[in-house]
Amino acid sequence: MKQNEIRLNNVVTVFKREFNYYFNTPIGYIFLITFSILLNFLFFYIARFWETGRSIRGFFDLLRIVYMFFIPAITMRLWSEEKKSGTVELLFTLPLSHTEVILGKFLSALSFLGVALVSTMFIPFTVWYSASPDWMIIFGGYFGAFLLGAAYIALGIYISWLNRDQISAFMVSLIVFIFLFLLGYQPVLQFLGPFKEIAAFLSVSWHYDSLARGLLDTRDILFFTMVSALFLYLNLRSIKMAR
Amino acid sequence: MIEAKGLSKSFGLFSAVKEISFNINKGEIVGLLGPNGAGKTTTMRMLTGFYEPSRGQVKIKGMNIDDSRREVQSLIGYLPESASSYHDMLVCDFLEFIGSARSLSDEQLKRGVDFAVSSTSLEKYFTRPIGQLSKGYKQRVGLAAALIHDPEVLILDEPTSGLDPNQIVEIQNLISELAKEKTIILSTHILKEVEETCKRVLIIADGRLVLDESLLALQGRRDGAIRLNATIESDNDPIGALSEKIQFLNPGSSRAEGRRHHISFATDDGEAPAKVFHECVARGWVLTELHREKKSLEEVFQQLTGVAKSAEG
Numbered sequence: 336m337k338q339n340e341i342r343l344n345n346v347v348t349v350f351k352r353e354f355n356y357y358f359n360t361p362i363g364y365i366f367l368i369t370f371s372i373l374l375n376f377l378f379f380y381i382a383r384f385w386e387t388g389r390s391i392r393g394f395f396d397l398l399r400i401v402y403m404f405f406i407p408a409i410t411m412r413l414w415s416e417e418k419k420s421g422t423v424e425l426l427f428t429l430p431l432s433h434t435e436v437i438l439g440k441f442l443s444a445l446s447f448l449g450v451a452l453v454s455t456m457f458i459p460f461t462v463w464y465s466a467s468p469d470w471m472i473i474f475g476g477y478f479g480a481f482l483l484g485a486a487y488i489a490l491g492i493y494i495s496w497l498n499r500d501q502i503s504a505f506m507v508s509l510i511v512f513i514f515l516f517l518l519g520y521q522p523v524l525q526f527l528g529p530f531k532e533i534a535a536f537l538s539v540s541w542h543y544d545s546l547a548r549g550l551l552d553t554r555d556i557l558f559f560t561m562v563s564a565l566f567l568y569l570n571l572r573s574i575k576m577a578r
Numbered sequence: 579m580i581e582a583k584g585l586s587k588s589f590g591l592f593s594a595v596k597e598i599s600f601n602i603n604k605g606e607i608v609g610l611l612g613p614n615g616a617g618k619t620t621t622m623r624m625l626t627g628f629y630e631p632s633r634g635q636v637k638i639k640g641m642n643i644d645d646s647r648r649e650v651q652s653l654i655g656y657l658p659e660s661a662s663s664y665h666d667m668l669v670c671d672f673l674e675f676i677g678s679a680r681s682l683s684d685e686q687l688k689r690g691v692d693f694a695v696s697s698t699s700l701e702k703y704f705t706r707p708i709g710q711l712s713k714g715y716k717q718r719v720g721l722a723a724a725l726i727h728d729p730e731v732l733i734l735d736e737p738t739s740g741l742d743p744n745q746i747v748e749i750q751n752l753i754s755e756l757a758k759e760k761t762i763i764l765s766t767h768i769l770k771e772v773e774e775t776c777k778r779v780l781i782i783a784d785g786r787l788v789l790d791e792s793l794l795a796l797q798g799r800r801d802g803a804i805r806l807n808a809t810i811e812s813d814n815d816p817i818g819a820l821s822e823k824i825q826f827l828n829p830g831s832s833r834a835e836g837r838r839h840h841i842s843f844a845t846d847d848g849e850a851p852a853k854v855f856h857e858c859v860a861r862g863w864v865l866t867e868l869h870r871e872k873k874s875l876e877e878v879f880q881q882l883t884g885v886a887k888s889a890e891g
Contacts, residue, residue, distance in 0.1 A: 348678045352664070359666050421660030425723075428626045428658070429679040430651040578630040 349439025479546025662720025
């Protein structure tokens with residue numbers, strides 16, 4: 336039998352354990368409520384939805400900012416806690432491959448993000464009720480948000496692997512996400528001069544912007560998929576190195 | 579069943595385990611002894627596939643662990659030294675998770691859980707969160723998880739650490755019961771535990787294997803060496819005169835209480851008690867007390883691990 340074969344039921348086993356963690360403890364509910372309240376507050380109050388153009392556009396911009404805090408919060412413990420408490424030893428002496436474990440963890444965080452995104456549906460419905468939005472933009476925006484989330488989660492889990500402590504994993508992820516965000520910010524791009532093309536291409540927000548405008552470009556979809564795969568792969572590499 | 583060949587593990591410049599080789603046959607129960615930091619846990623982590631050896635290899639049931647990690651890990655039940663369970667889970671959910679990670683069928687899972695729970699007496703705590711259990715019960719949960727798939731090989735890293743004396747006896751009885759049909763390696767620094775449960779001892783000191791012997795042979799080795807304690811009434815300290823007649827293994831000690839001298843020394847001379855007696859008669863001393871002590875496993879342990887340490891320094 337092949338050693339590198341990925342068994343779906345093993346991925347599901349890890350997935351269930353991790354996904355249930357969010358709901359076994361109050362932590363998942365706290366995250367969801369905070370995420371939802373924060374987004375609504377920012378969208379309706381800070382971004383002044385009622386006074387400005389009543390557009391959905393601002394929602395996806397805000398989502399990107401809330402992500403910088405929310406994603407590290409859901410990924411910070413995925414490895415660091417296992418390493419700190421020592422359960423990583425239990426996990427890696429079960430007949431599960433490292434890939435199966437990483438995928439299970441990744442998919443659990445991604446599904447939790449999915450639940451969080453569904454809980455924000457109130458906002459597009461409000462927009463739909465009070466204005467006439469382009470459903471393509473809403474659909475594209477959610478799709479882009481999900482892909483961006485996947486890339487951030489893969490990166491966040493990798494950072495969690497590199498840190499023994501949840502809080503440091505959170506902080507490092509936050510800093511990295513802010514950096515990636517700024518990479519696509521116009522004034523920063525101006526400053527970078529000749530490198531601005533590369534910076535913009537690498538910038539997560541640049542790809543996100545076009546998806547959030549409702550443009551489903553395969554290049555952007557591919558970009559996020561590749562970024563996710565890259566960090567999951569790097570994670571796998573460093574697990575093997577640590578053995 | 580378990581074959582370790584030239585097993586070494588380094589972390590950067592520090593080498594934790596150096597060239598350890600041993601063979602453990604099916605059905606054997608082996609105690610892995612050593613001072614803290616000697617490399618016991620690192621060795622066990624290589625046997626279970628958690629660490630990859632820097633050099634050397636591990637074969638379990640003829641399979642190389644690097645090539646067939648999944649199959650090998652399916653054969654092993656492992657109780658790690660530190661946290662061996664997820665504290666946020668209920669005991670039942672945790673055992674189910676382990677069962678499903680081991681791809682057990684519903685039937686196997688049910689049988690495994692029943693067996694593991696009853697042999698570790700966890701029935702009362704089955705639906706409790708693991709985090710709320712006492713240390714002893716957390717340890718039992720870890721042990722139950724290691725037993726759930728009826729493994730051929732059990733690797734237990736300090737199975738009784740942190741338990742109270744009653745719990746220690748219970749776990750030891752369980753291990754002895756399991757030893758009837760499984761191959762077991764357990765590490766501990768409680769020497770009495772090895773004497774009670776194991777048939778063979780491996781002692782590791784500073785990352786090297788310094789002893790690999792059956793407990794029986796070890797007892798034979800210990801019978802050779804004895805410690806004599808004597809109380810002698812005399813004018814002068816008798817220890818000097820005795821050391822001329824008897825070959826001491828250590829400098830010996832002497833404590834005086836007026837004319838009374840309490841002396842103690844180790845020797846491998848079987849005639850030593852008689853020689854002490856004759857010496858007393860010849861010199862006109864009064865021998866008020868004389869008894870021999872068997873050398874304990876502790877002394878073998880101290881001797882071996884102490885020697886290794888001074889050789890290293």
